[in-house]
Amino acid sequence: MFCPWLSGAFIPTLLLLTNVESSGPALKGAEIAKLCKLSKFLATVPGDSVDKTSKAIGAIRAAADANFKATLAILAAKNETATLLYAALAKVTADCLGAQITTAGTLLDTATEATTRATATAAAISDFVHFLKKASTGGGTDGYCLTSTTTDSSIFTDVPDLSCDNLELPFTGKAATYDPTIINNKGFPILSGRDAKSTGSRNKCILYHKAGSVANPAEVFQSTSTVSLAGGTIKLTPANGGTAATLATENNYDGEWDEQAGDKIKELYNAISKLKKETPTVCGSSPAEVLKYAVTSNKLHTELEALVKKLKMQLNGKTEAEAATNIINSFLKTDGDKGEQLAAIINTAQTTIIDGETVGEGALDKLDTTAKLSAALAIDQETARTSALHQQTQLEAARAKLPCEGEEAKKNA
Structure with a gap:
């Protein structure tokens, strides 16, 4: 041309x-x-600009989806250990979502x-x-x-x-x-x-x-x-x-x-x-990659350790770090891909809560103190997710204004 x-x-x-x-x-x-x-x-x-911007926006969707799944999983938790694991995961994915939005905004300017x-x-x-x-x-x-x-x-x-x-x-x-x-x-x-x-x-x-x-x-x-x-x-x-x-x-x-x-x-x-x-993705380009990142980056362990300390759990002679390790190992096998295992557990928990098999009307009133704190955390993160999705919409609108991008670039996003 x-x-x-x-x-x-x-x-x-x-x-x-x-x-x-x-x-x-x-x-x-x-x-x-x-x-x-x-x-x-x-x-x-x-073309390189459109490619990287599209990947960054796709990663926002991935982080938001992973965060939503982790949030739903909290409500499907059957015990305190599961609640802690899912709450820590919800925090990690919320942080990923925030970081991904920042990255996408910077990338769009670049x-x-x-x-x-x-x-x-x-x-x-x-x-x-x-x-x-x-x-x-x-x-x-x-x-x-x-x-x-x-x-x-x-x-x-x-x-x-x-x-x-x-x-x-x-x-x-x-x-x-x-x-x-x-x-x-x-x-x-x-x-x-x-x-x-x-x-x-x-x-x-x-x-x-x-x-x-x-x-x-x-x-x-x-x-x-x-x-x-x-x-x-x-x-x-x-x-x-x-x-x-x-x-x-x-x-x-x-x-x-x-x-x-x-x-x-x-x-x-x-x-x-x-x-x-510029690296367009922070934690991954799909929900499964984001969940895997939570484990492989050790951020899940870090957040679990912080929750254990905050809730003053009974440690039985162990450190908070050791307690966090034990919680992860109780759900994930030491061999194999822990990220894939975690994604499978979260997807199962999400299906359970969506099908209504675990939490019914008034069920939240029966949750113990730890679970109530985690549910409150989930509500906070759902608010953050709504705000993030609004910012994502704004980013997509800004990307559409790139010179001569046209409809074809949007289809490939």
Whole structure:
């Protein structure tokens, strides 16, 4: 998809200049092809943004579902030990839900900036290559601004390496491939400051002055000063006798994907590196993964230990930590996947309470003190869940406003 909003008035005006007498060397096709490669990578950033945002929103649903199941399980508990286990699990999943909402909000901001900067730069490069081709077409051996990618003394041929003037900008969710030859922890290795001026095609391109220190009024650039083109990825000096064209040098940043201060290419790098480092899920992408995380992260044990201490349980010579371990082991086998075991127990408890086989009318009045405290905890967490789901709705509405996302991205969420 070519970006007409950036080129509508620019290209037709410059095309009027294609008949001006050629006055300098063309640009080297092999170097411009590197800009095309960068542009094609940048065009995948919107899809990466949608992919990660969709996963983050899906993880909110997963955490909310896991929390709701743990909350229901409290009411299905048949004894104090089960009540404590489910109450601790409800606390862990509630914390996961809160953390996931925070992550999704941060990710949405990061994705929006990365998408905006990447598409703008991709479009600028696309526009520049489009102009070079149009300015060269019909020039034959007499006048052109772009050489072949293989032969520095002949006019360009429309090969795939130079096809970025017709970019596709997909806004459906698809993870980007971070090719280390294009972008890595030190910047953009593809922007290595190489000379982009052809040495085998002199007196060809209208971008340079024909003679003297002052430009002809019919020439493209009236000043001899260096200009930055294609979104800052290439610099061109049009002055006669001092012509130059070099790719930007953005391949040796300090740090490990760290933020850089400086020009618009560094700002682009910052936005993309932040997106790359974002992990869209906190505790898992499904309810089962969230429940498994509760065990494997040791957070279930931590919350159980806190409850045992808070309720001043009779420990019989054991520590609170040992009592928490015993509660977990009384439900979960020491061998096998404890996360999967816990998910099965919670799903069974949820089915029981939904089917109405355990808690009937007035049953809460018969619960002992520990269970009543746990039921109160469940009510608090149900309130938190309702608030979280409201925030999730707001996040989904914000994601829908990502540039050009369209309906297809929503279907894939």
